[in-house]
Amino acid sequence: ITFRLEIPNEKYLKDQTPLLEKGLQLLAEIVFSPALEGDAFQSQYVAQEKRTLKQRIQAVYDDKMRYSNLRLIQEMCKNEPYALHVNGEIDDVDDITAEQLYETYQSAIQKDQLDLYVVGDVDSNQVHSAIDKYFKTEERTLGTIENNHADEKVQPKEVIDEEDVKQGKLNIGYRTSITYTDQDYPALQVFNGLFGGFSHSKLFINVREKASLAYYAASRIESFKGLLMVMSGIEVKNFEQAVSIIAEQFQAMKNGDFSEQDIAQTKAVIRNQVLETIDTAYGLSEFLYQQAAAQVEIPIEDFLANIENVTKEDIIKAGEKIQLDTTYFLKGTEGAS
Structure with a gap:
């Protein structure tokens, strides 16, 4: 999952608002403090995103170039996680609930590897201090990469x-x-x-x-x-x-x-x-x-x-x-x- 934020460099603006720090603060809010209804994401947004996801999945079936590539991978990697399409299966979308989605999201925030990239003409000390302030996360132990090498002879x-x-x-x-x-x-x-x-x-x-x-x-x-x-x-x-x-x-x-x-x-x-x-x-x-x-x-x-x-x-x-x-x-x- 990728969150991206682009901001103008404050060095080149007449107004000396600390845009970089404000940008990092906003990004941290988006990631760590999403809009909720009780202990779940807001239902209207979940419904919108489910519609969008269905359209995205359907678009692959409508584009035969992408579809044939998906089918090749499904056949090649049967019974392997890699066979799953990045957007999932259209029949599974309706069963997603706002509560279940928020639980999955919390698990990702707490356990998954998180990498933050700041690219630009910036002061690294300023970046470090803003990250320490807004992105407080514990050290995580990373899982090992699955060995994908196929050693046995493949039967075409x-x-x-x-x-x-x-x-x-x-x-x-x-x-x-x-x-x-x-x-x-x-x-x-x-x-x-x-x-x-x-x-x-x-x-x-x-x-x-x-x-x-x-x-x-x-x-x-x-x-x-x-x-x-x-x-x-x-x-x-x-x-x-x-x-x-x-x-x-x-x-x-x-x-x-x-x-x-x-x-x-x-x-x-x-x-x-x-x-x-x-x-x-x-x-x-x-x-x-x-x-x-x-x-x-x-x-x-x-x-x-x-x-x-x-x-x-x-x-x-x-x-x-x-x-x-x-x-x-x-x-x-x-x-x-």
Whole structure:
């Protein structure tokens, strides 16, 4: 759960109101002193938020690109917490009560890890003193991160759903056995960039451009769960051919079928992406929070140096760990044009 507050820097205002302190005080009030009705959240707001949540969940089903990605994860991670969508299931929303919600909220405030980021041209002493004043929380013992590595050999499976869609959605999931804190994570990032992460990648050039098999074709990694996922939009009749050519590109990556120039280009794009992310206050907070969630501290210079130091051998070695898990296809029903 993220609370964000943006305020102008008081240094640049004629009125010398202590905006930073007032902002932190307001943020603390929002977090620790929410509006209540007795021992529960206010029922009118709970009803509003339940309506909004239902709309948010429904929006995923209406957007077939997002829906097919959700279905791939549900099939890949059956019986694992990761299979649960971030917004939950639409059928569970009505049963939420204002009392139960407040109990859950209190538990989160008292027990969950809390990270506070203040980004800007600020006086750190002033920030520390305001935080000590308004954010009084006890020390918390953090739980250990679940080990998501799959050691056993994965048995690949294929799942096909039929819906009234014009364009088929082919999503393929792989288990990488590599997560954010692993030594070979930078190599996995470069592998993904070469495979399907960017416009110079194998999937984009060979599946979308040369073979004209896909409206879009890309891949991404999930850094905490160790998944590599391919997303593509194809004509239903091209299913077998698309699966085959994506498998060929994946095998080419494992065989080291890429040049030093390809590697250098990929590293440059990753570097630019990271620098662009941390160039905004929100992006920098996200970058730092990813590390807090993983319980590691990697200075930005080290993070970029780790990418820069990846060799062709490292990429091939990371590729050896990656196993095909699930092929998911959302195809049009008969008669759909």
